[in-house]
Amino acid sequence: MKAIAVQRGESRPRVIEKSRPVPEPGSNEVLVRTLRVGIDGTDHEVIEGNHGGFPEDENHLVLGHEAVGVVEEPNGTGLETGDVVVPTVRRPPETGRNRYFEAGEPDMAPVGEYVECGIAGAHGFMAEYFVAPAEFLVPVPRESAQYAFLVEPISNSEKALDLAWSSRSTFEWQPESAVVLGNGPLGLLTLAMLRREFDRTYCLGRRDRPDPTIDIIENLGAVYVDSRETAVAEIPAAHEPMDLVYEATGYAKHAFECVDALGPNGVGVLLGIPGDWEFEIDGGRLHREFVLKNKALVGSVNSSVPHFEDARDSLATFPDWFLDALITGVYTPADVDTAFEDGDTDIKAVIEFEAP
Amino acid sequence: MKAIAVQRGESRPRVIEKSRPVPEPGSNEVLVRTLRVGIDGTDHEVIEGNHGGFPEDENHLVLGHEAVGVVEEPNGTGLETGDVVVPTVRRPPETGRNRYFEAGEPDMAPVGEYVECGIAGAHGFMAEYFVAPAEFLVPVPRESAQYAFLVEPISNSEKALDLAWSSRSTFEWQPESAVVLGNGPLGLLTLAMLRREFDRTYCLGRRDRPDPTIDIIENLGAVYVDSRETAVAEIPAAHEPMDLVYEATGYAKHAFECVDALGPNGVGVLLGIPGDWEFEIDGGRLHREFVLKNKALVGSVNSSVPHFEDARDSLATFPDWFLDALITGVYTPADVDTAFEDGDTDIKAVIEFEAP
Numbered sequence: 024m025k026a027i028a029v030q031r032g033e034s035r036p037r038v039i040e041k042s043r044p045v046p047e048p049g050s051n052e053v054l055v056r057t058l059r060v061g062i063d064g065t066d067h068e069v070i071e072g073n074h075g076g077f078p079e080d081e082n083h084l085v086l087g088h089e090a091v092g093v094v095e096e097p098n099g100t101g102l103e104t105g106d107v108v109v110p111t112v113r114r115p116p117e118t119g120r121n122r123y124f125e126a127g128e129p130d131m132a133p134v135g136e137y138v139e140c141g142i143a144g145a146h147g148f149m150a151e152y153f154v155a156p157a158e159f160l161v162p163v164p165r166e167s168a169q170y171a172f173l174v175e176p177i178s179n180s181e182k183a184l185d186l187a188w189s190s191r192s193t194f195e196w197q198p199e200s201a202v203v204l205g206n207g208p209l210g211l212l213t214l215a216m217l218r219r220e221f222d223r224t225y226c227l228g229r230r231d232r233p234d235p236t237i238d239i240i241e242n243l244g245a246v247y248v249d250s251r252e253t254a255v256a257e258i259p260a261a262h263e264p265m266d267l268v269y270e271a272t273g274y275a276k277h278a279f280e281c282v283d284a285l286g287p288n289g290v291g292v293l294l295g296i297p298g299d300w301e302f303e304i305d306g307g308r309l310h311r312e313f314v315l316k317n318k319a320l321v322g323s324v325n326s327s328v329p330h331f332e333d334a335r336d337s338l339a340t341f342p343d344w345f346l347d348a349l350i351t352g353v354y355t356p357a358d359v360d361t362a363f364e365d366g367d368t369d370i371k372a373v374i375e376f377e378a379p
Numbered sequence: 380m381k382a383i384a385v386q387r388g389e390s391r392p393r394v395i396e397k398s399r400p401v402p403e404p405g406s407n408e409v410l411v412r413t414l415r416v417g418i419d420g421t422d423h424e425v426i427e428g429n430h431g432g433f434p435e436d437e438n439h440l441v442l443g444h445e446a447v448g449v450v451e452e453p454n455g456t457g458l459e460t461g462d463v464v465v466p467t468v469r470r471p472p473e474t475g476r477n478r479y480f481e482a483g484e485p486d487m488a489p490v491g492e493y494v495e496c497g498i499a500g501a502h503g504f505m506a507e508y509f510v511a512p513a514e515f516l517v518p519v520p521r522e523s524a525q526y527a528f529l530v531e532p533i534s535n536s537e538k539a540l541d542l543a544w545s546s547r548s549t550f551e552w553q554p555e556s557a558v559v560l561g562n563g564p565l566g567l568l569t570l571a572m573l574r575r576e577f578d579r580t581y582c583l584g585r586r587d588r589p590d591p592t593i594d595i596i597e598n599l600g601a602v603y604v605d606s607r608e609t610a611v612a613e614i615p616a617a618h619e620p621m622d623l624v625y626e627a628t629g630y631a632k633h634a635f636e637c638v639d640a641l642g643p644n645g646v647g648v649l650l651g652i653p654g655d656w657e658f659e660i661d662g663g664r665l666h667r668e669f670v671l672k673n674k675a676l677v678g679s680v681n682s683s684v685p686h687f688e689d690a691r692d693s694l695a696t697f698p699d700w701f702l703d704a705l706i707t708g709v710y711t712p713a714d715v716d717t718a719f720e721d722g723d724t725d726i727k728a729v730i731e732f733e734a735p
Contacts, residue, residue, distance in 0.1 A: 126551045131673060133643035182549075190546035190677060193538075195482045275663035287489035291667045300663030305655030307631035313649045313678025317487060320676045321546060322669025 028152035087149030100157035184325035196245035198266030417445035443505030457515035457677035554622030581700035
C-alpha cells in the first residue's frame with residue numbers, strides 16, 4: 024500500500040510502499056480507505072524536524088493528520104461499510120489510556136500522555152488505508168466528503184473558540200468585532216466561522232493585491248488588514264478595538280500585541296506555535312491592561328471528538344465558493360513534491376488517494 | 380459629620396468636617412451609619428495620586444471603599460433600620476446608567492462608564508454616614524459586622540476566581556495546587572478561599588521570619604514561598620507546577636513569570652495594578668507555553684453584587700483566629716495618621732466610626 028512518509032535524516036516527504044499491503048484492524052478498530060488528506064503548517068514543521076517526532080523504533084513517520092476516508096471494514100463496531108469518517112489525531116501513549124482519554128478529552132492531555140498521528144510518535148493518515156479505534160472516528164455526511172479533511176483544522180478552532188467564549192461566560196459578553204491574525208488556511212476557516220457570530224470581522228496578512236486570500240477575506244465580508252501598514256497593536260486606532268483576537272500565525276510578538284488590540288472585556292486566542300524569541304515589552308502596561316479592562320488570553324492546542332462534531336456542522340454552513348477557493352491544489356500521491364511546495368498563491372493543498 | 384478625605388494638592392488624608400451634618404438620601408437611596416472602613420493598597424495609590432481621581436468640581440475626595448454600616452434610614456426601600464450592610468463600589472457616571480449597570484455588572488464597565496466611591500470621581504465611605512442606592516447595598520449577618528468590611532476585597536477575588544474557573548469550564552479541570560503571589564491582606568484572604576478547593580496551597584512573599592503573615596500562611600495549611608529564594612518561574616522546580624496562580628502584588632513581571640509557574644491547563648489570575656515597565660521576556664517560549672499546554676491568563680478588576688453575596692458567604696467560613704490575626708489595627712478617625720502608616724508588621728488597618 025502507498026503511503027507518504029518522512030524518513031529519519033531526510034527533510035522531504037516521499038512515497039513509500041509499506042511492507043504489509045493493508046493494516047489489520049485490532050479489537051474495536053476500523054479499517055478506513057483514505058479519500059483525501061490535507062497538508063498544513065504542522066506537516067512542514069514535522070518534515071523540517073521542528074515539531075513532533077518519529078514512532079519509537081521506527082525510521083519513518085507516515086504524515087497526515089487532516090483526513091477523510093470511507094469505512095472499508097467496520098470490524099463489529101457501530102460504524103458501517105461505506106460510512107464517510109474523519110479521524111481525530113491524538114491516541115493513547117505506550118503507557119496506555121489515561122484520565123484524559125477516559126474523559127474523552129485527549130486534547131487536554133499534557134506532553135507524554137498522548138501520541139499524535141502523523142505528528143508525534145504515531146503514523147498518520149497519508150496512506151491508502153489506515154486503522155483507527157471507532158471512538159476516534161467522526162462520521163460526516165457523504166455530500167461533504169470532498170471537503171471533510173478540513174474538519175480537523177476547523178475542530179481546532181472550535182475548541183479554541185469554546186475556551187474563549189467560556190472565559191467570557193460569567194458576564195453578558197456582547198462581542199461585535201473580531202480579528203484573525205493570519206490568512207493561511209486555518210485563519211481563513213476561522214474567519215468563516217467568526218462571521219456568523221461577529222458583526223464585523225477583520226483578517227491580518229502581509230500580501231500584496233491581487234491575492235487570492237485577500238479576495239476570500241473580502242468575499243467573506245471581512246476587512247483585510249495589511250500587517251506591513253497596520254501593526255497588531257495599532258488595530259484599534261486604525262479600525263476599532265477588538266472583542267476577540269485569534270492568533271493563527273505563530274508570530275511570537277502577537278501574543279502580547281494582541282492585548283493592546285483588544286477592547287475592554289476582550290479575549291485573545293492563541294493557536295500558533297512560535298519558537299524561542301526574546302524581546303522587550305512594556306510588561307507593566309500590558310499587565311495593567313489585563314486587570315483594569317478584564318482582558319483574557321487563552322492558549323489552545325488540538326481538539327477532541329465533540330469539537331470534530333461541531334466542526335462537521337460548521338463545515339456544512341460554509342459556502343462552496345469559499346471551500347473551492349481555499350483548496351488550491353488536489354494532488355495524487357505521485358505528485359507529493361509539488362503538493363508540499365507551498366507557493367505564494369497556494370492556500371490549501373490536499374493529497375487525493377481516491378476521488379470523494 | 381466627620382469624614383476622612385484627601386485634599387487636592389495634598390498627599391496624606393485628614394479628618395474633615397463636611398458642611399452638611401448628615402447626607403440626605405435621594406429616591407431609592409438609603410442612609411447608612413458607618414461602622415468600620417478598611418484601608419488597602421488602592422487607598423494609598425489614590426492618596427499618592429497614582430490611581431483614581433477627585434469628584435468633578437470638588438477639592439477633596441472622601442476615602443474608603445471597604446465599608447460596613449448599619450441602615451439608619453431605609454427610606455422606603457426593602458431594607459430595614461438596623462440592617463447591617465456592605466456597599467459596592469461602582470456607581471453610574473454623570474452620563475447616567477448604562478448597559479453594564481442595567482445588567483447588574485458595573486464591574487465589567489469600561490473606563491468612563493462608571494465612577495468608584497472613594498477611588499475615582501465619587502466620595503467614599505470613610506465618614507460617619509453615607510448614602511447609597513439600595514441596589515448597591517448587600518445585607519450581611521449582624522454577627523459578622525466586625526469583619527464585614529472585608530466583604531469588598533473578598534468580592535474582588537470571588538469575581539476573579541469566577542473568571543478563572545469559567546475559563547477552565549469546557550473540560551474536566553481537576554486542579555490541586557494553587558499559589559497566591561502576595562501576602563498582603565488580599566493575598567491572605569484569597570489563600571483562605573483557595574484552601575477550600577485546592578489540596579495544596581502556597582503563598583509568595585518577601586519577608587523574614589518571624590513574621591505574622593508567614594504565621595497566617597502556615598496556620599492556613601499553606602506553604603510560604605520566599606520570593607528572594609524562589610522566583611515565580613522556579614516554583615514548579617522548587618515545589619510543583621501550579622494549576623492556578625493568583626497575582627495580587629502588582630509586580631509587572633509576575634504576569635509573565637506566572638505562565639511558567641503554571642502546569643498544563645492551568646490559569647493565571649491577575650489583580651495587581653502595576654505602572655509602566657519595559658523589560659525583556661522570552662515571548663516565543665511563553666506564547667508556545669500558552670498554546671501547547673492550553674494555559675490561560677485572566678485579568679479582573681472590581682466586583683458586583685453577586686460577588687459581594689458570595690464574599691459574604693465566604694467570610695462566614697473563615698475562622699475567627701484568621702480574621703483576628705489579619706486585622707492588626709483598629710483606629711478611631713482621630714488616629715488617621717497612624718492608621719495609614721502601614722508598618723512592616725501591619726496587615727490590615729481599619730477605621731472604626733462606631734463599634735460593631
